[in-house]
Amino acid sequence: MNLLLAVLLTIPPVVMYHRVDAWSPNDSISQRLTISPTQFADELRDIHRIGLRTIGIDELVRDAQHEASPERAVLLTFDDGYSDQFDYAFPILQRYGDRAVFFINTGTIGTPRHLTWPEVETMAKAGMSIECHGVDHVDLGESNVAEQTYQIDRCVSELRAHLNESVLAFAYPSGDFDAETIGVEREAGVLFGFTTDPRFQTDARSPYQIARIRVVTGMDDAYFAARLEAARAFVSLTPSSVP
Numbered sequence: 501m502n503l504l505l506a507v508l509l510t511i512p513p514v515v516m517y518h519r520v521d522a523w524s525p526n527d528s529i530s531q532r533l534t535i536s537p538t539q540f541a542d543e544l545r546d547i548h549r550i551g552l553r554t555i556g557i558d559e560l561v562r563d564a565q566h567e568a569s570p571e572r573a574v575l576l577t578f579d580d581g582y583s584d585q586f587d588y589a590f591p592i593l594q595r596y597g598d599r600a601v602f603f604i605n606t607g608t609i610g611t612p613r614h615l616t617w618p619e620v621e622t623m624a625k626a627g628m629s630i631e632c633h634g635v636d637h638v639d640l641g642e643s644n645v646a647e648q649t650y651q652i653d654r655c656v657s658e659l660r661a662h663l664n665e666s667v668l669a670f671a672y673p674s675g676d677f678d679a680e681t682i683g684v685e686r687e688a689g690v691l692f693g694f695t696t697d698p699r700f701q702t703d704a705r706s707p708y709q710i711a712r713i714r715v716v717t718g719m720d721d722a723y724f725a726a727r728l729e730a731a732r733a734f735v736s737l738t739p740s741s742v743p
């Protein structure tokens with residue numbers, strides 16, 4: 501795995517979603533982060549029209565190992581493990597033959613409005629990447645190393661135990677992490693850290709500081725497509741190897 505990191509080349513554009521629901525929640529933050537099923541389907545069509553293919557974390561690893569070009573790839577990510585992701589996003593992904601990465605808090609699985617283990621297992625079997633968002637939704641940059649280790653190790657081990665698959669990616673709750681977080685991730689076998697950094701560029705030398713395009717409700721189609729194109733242009737400009 502250290503070899504893999506040494507040859508990691510470029511990170512394709514990454515899109516960050518939270519909730520896809522026919523109903524809008526009451527609080528304003530959730531409202532902003534909840535898009536309609538129609539908006540989500542429109543964005544998948546935009547992605548295909550631009551000529552991109554949606555990949556999982558396994559393909560990201562394979563691309564790195566084979567030094568393949570990720571120029572046609574895009575990663576769709578979903579945070580927080582809400583049940584609407586299974587009810588709305590998952591069937592739309594399947595209808596369009598797409599894949600996505602779901603960052604789950606293992607501590608909230610099976611609680612109201614959140615995914616259940618059978619739902620998580622169904623999505624994993626259908627080709628979705630199930631990755632870590634911590635046990636609870638705590639800000640790691642505000643936590644000591646023992647707490648960070650608990651949040652990362654336990655999330656990784658619970659997902660591994662239930663899904664019998666390797667867990668290679670972690671999304672920082674609220675985008676918050678510090679230098680110690682990356683050491684804990686490495687120890688746990690995590691290869692990729694996803695931030696909430698809204699820049700479309702990801703520095704190829706920082707696989708633990710991956711930027712994501714945040715999608716909000718009502719985001720204009722043309723704006724979404726332009727952000728993807730900009731991210732793609734950056735990927736194709738990124739040096740093809742990291743010394």
Ligand SMILES: [Zn+2]
Binds near residue numbers: 579580633673674
């Ligand atoms: Zn979150």
